[in-house]
Amino acid sequence: xxxxxxxxxxxxxxxxxxxxxxxxxxxxxxxxxxxxxxxxxxxxxxxxxxxxxxxxxxxxxxxxxxxxxxxxxxxxxxxxxxxxxxxxxxxxxxxxxxxxxxxxxxxxxxxxxxxxxxxxxxxxxxxxxxxxxxxxxxxxxxxxxxxxxxxxxxxxxxxxxxxxxxxxxxxxxxxxxxxxxxxxxxxxxxxxxxxxxxxxxxxxxxxxxxxxxxxxxxxxxxxxxxxxxxxxxxxxxxxxxxxxxxxxxxxxxxxxxxxxxxxxxxxxxxxxxxxxxxxxxxxxxxxxxxxxxxxxxxxxxxxxxxxxxxxxxxxxxxxxxxxxxxxxxxxxxxxxxxxxxxxxxxxxxxxxxxxxxxxxxxxxxxxxxxxxxxxxxxxxxxxxxxxxxxxxxxxxxxxxxxxxxxxxxxxxxxxxxxxxxxxxxxxxxxxxxxxxxxx
Numbered sequence: 001x002x003x004x005x006x007x008x009x010x011x012x013x014x015x016x017x018x019x020x021x022x023x024x025x026x027x028x029x030x031x032x033x034x035x036x037x038x039x040x041x042x043x044x045x046x047x048x049x050x051x052x053x054x055x056x057x058x059x060x061x062x063x064x065x066x067x068x069x070x071x072x073x074x075x076x077x078x079x080x081x082x083x084x085x086x087x088x089x090x091x092x093x094x095x096x097x098x099x100x101x102x103x104x105x106x107x108x109x110x111x112x113x114x115x116x117x118x119x120x121x122x123x124x125x126x127x128x129x130x131x132x133x134x135x136x137x138x139x140x141x142x143x144x145x146x147x148x149x150x151x152x153x154x155x156x157x158x159x160x161x162x163x164x165x166x167x168x169x170x171x172x173x174x175x176x177x178x179x180x181x182x183x184x185x186x187x188x189x190x191x192x193x194x195x196x197x198x199x200x201x202x203x204x205x206x207x208x209x210x211x212x213x214x215x216x217x218x219x220x221x222x223x224x225x226x227x228x229x230x231x232x233x234x235x236x237x238x239x240x241x242x243x244x245x246x247x248x249x250x251x252x253x254x255x256x257x258x259x260x261x262x263x264x265x266x267x268x269x270x271x272x273x274x275x276x277x278x279x280x281x282x283x284x285x286x287x288x289x290x291x292x293x294x295x296x297x298x299x300x301x302x303x304x305x306x307x308x309x310x311x312x313x314x315x316x317x318x319x320x321x322x323x324x325x326x327x328x329x330x331x332x333x334x335x336x337x338x339x340x341x342x343x344x345x346x347x348x349x350x351x352x353x354x355x356x357x358x359x360x361x362x363x364x365x366x367x368x369x370x371x372x373x374x375x376x377x378x379x380x381x382x383x384x385x386x387x388x389x390x391x392x393x394x395x396x397x398x399x400x401x402x403x404x405x406x407x408x409x410x411x412x413x414x415x416x417x418x419x420x421x422x423x424x425x426x427x428x429x430x431x432x433x434x435x436x437x438x439x
Contacts, residue, residue: 006359024368027321031314032376038307051123053272054264059288066295069261072110079258084285098263111198113205115251135185141203144181147195151186179208203254322418329422354423361419
């Protein structure tokens, strides 16, 4: 019965109630949006690299190694010699290996020297593989693959030639003009630092720095290269026809003198801690192995203050809206004097009036919360393609988690507390009305 009376009372003050409802709905929607974006950004951040079990580099600190290898920020202070790479590659626990050579740029974007194994094994998000929006991976020593953001901002397409520069500055006076790279592929948008990087072959990168040289092939590629040469001498014409149709550049066959970082994929992930300990304790060459997941979690803790600040500001907006609700209810007390007097006449006690005001406030907040949930769900669904393409934010289900439920419950609790002020005012007015009636 009190709920019915509360609804009818709100209908009589329809304009004021609707404005208050909109105010609370917008504020709750803002808070829910911030919470969802915060949660999704954290999830996307921790999944910037997926499927890589260990990252190995020179001892320079866990975060420095993570930033340079995954986020292309900074650069390792020292490289890794090839003998250490060969030892890691021959380790029985290692399934695959991705070498990365850093230190160059192209028009302000980072240049990363690597092999085709990067495009085969590097994953992000929910173990999603890299895909080509156009072209393919490396096809010759001076091939390059560019990220989606670079291709879009600089207008590159497959077949274009680019010049890389030595150093990490946005402006360089040491350009490798004698060794232009040809774009063989463009990576599809990932929403990770891959979109803002230029990938070149290790062989092409070394030639750009030192000039072409006949570097020995790697231990894995030497035998296959010898067999290919013998086959070429025996069946030269047939081999030429075959390679025209199935030409594949073996980027792994080149042996670099050193690389900056190595990413490892293990046959069994449970051996990651054991291999990490072995690498960190190696006495042949000082090396440092990190677990990407743990390093990402540590980095997010440093950035956690920003999300807390955004959440706190949104919470203040909700509190302001609830204070506006209490102000609206208090402002209508004078108008509702006759209504209170009638209720007292038919037997409603002061406590009943207190409950009535609180029910009105709770009804407005509950309806606002329901509208906010629907509004945010629709908004996120509509903006999902734009968020993924523009900001690389891939929304995953469910949108509303445990934190959203806690937020709604906290808002309802705050509504109850805030509504006490107009409810107590109604209670006192009810007492006065009762006293006046008795007198």
